[in-house]
Amino acid sequence: MASSSVVQGAQALLQEQEETIEERLNEILSSYQGKKEELIPVLQQVQQVSGYLPEPAMKRIAKFLKLPESTVFGVGTFYAQFKLVPSGRNIIRVCRGTACHVRGATCILGEAEKQLGIKPGESTSDLEYSLEATACFGSCALAPVMVISNSVYGRMTPARVKEVLANVGGEK
Numbered sequence: 001m002a003s004s005s006v007v008q009g010a011q012a013l014l015q016e017q018e019e020t021i022e023e024r025l026n027e028i029l030s031s032y033q034g035k036k037e038e039l040i041p042v043l044q045q046v047q048q049v050s051g052y053l054p055e056p057a058m059k060r061i062a063k064f065l066k067l068p069e070s071t072v073f074g075v076g077t078f079y080a081q082f083k084l085v086p087s088g089r090n091i092i093r094v095c096r097g098t099a100c101h102v103r104g105a106t107c108i109l110g111e112a113e114k115q116l117g118i119k120p121g122e123s124t125s126d127l128e129y130s131l132e133a134t135a136c137f138g139s140c141a142l143a144p145v146m147v148i149s150n151s152v153y154g155r156m157t158p159a160r161v162k163e164v165l166a167n168v169g170g171e172k
């Protein structure tokens with residue numbers, strides 16, 4: 001989906017983000033005592049600051065809390081609240097709640113996967129898009145529903161998914 005120069009730009013941005021996160025991590029860790037019970041609060045705070053849990057930060061947290069890296073990565077991957085990859089600029093959320101499921105959410109999600117070339121929980125390599133399958137948005141009357149940033153798209157069909165995503169791409 002992305003040209004190599006766009007991917008390189010995204011990688012440079014990512015590296016810049018990681019350097020900033022490294023600086024913020026020092027600040028965050030200075031307010032903790034280094035006890036293993038602090039793992040979840042530390043991860044939550046790092047994610048709040050950076051939007052995800054970068055691998056170098058996880059390793060540093062493991063050292064700080066004197067925990068095996070496998071424990072820190074295990075917690076980071078177990079809880080749905082934590083993300084191990086950065087989010088794309090446009091987050092495409094497809095509802096998989098009951099009403100949407102009954103009205104074809106699986107096809108909607110499948111079309112979004114096809115158009116973006118990624119699975120739920122992933123981002124495109126140029127960090128333009130992330131795809132998420134989520135719980136009910138509370139707009140069941142419009143099922144099946146897709147949400148991009150704060151815009152709700154209701155009564156979706158696979159053809160509309162293609163159309164909407166093409167327009168999101170066009171706004172770049």
Ligand code: FES
Nearest residue numbers: 095097100136139
């Ligand atoms: S089930 Fe999808 S919006 Fe409620």
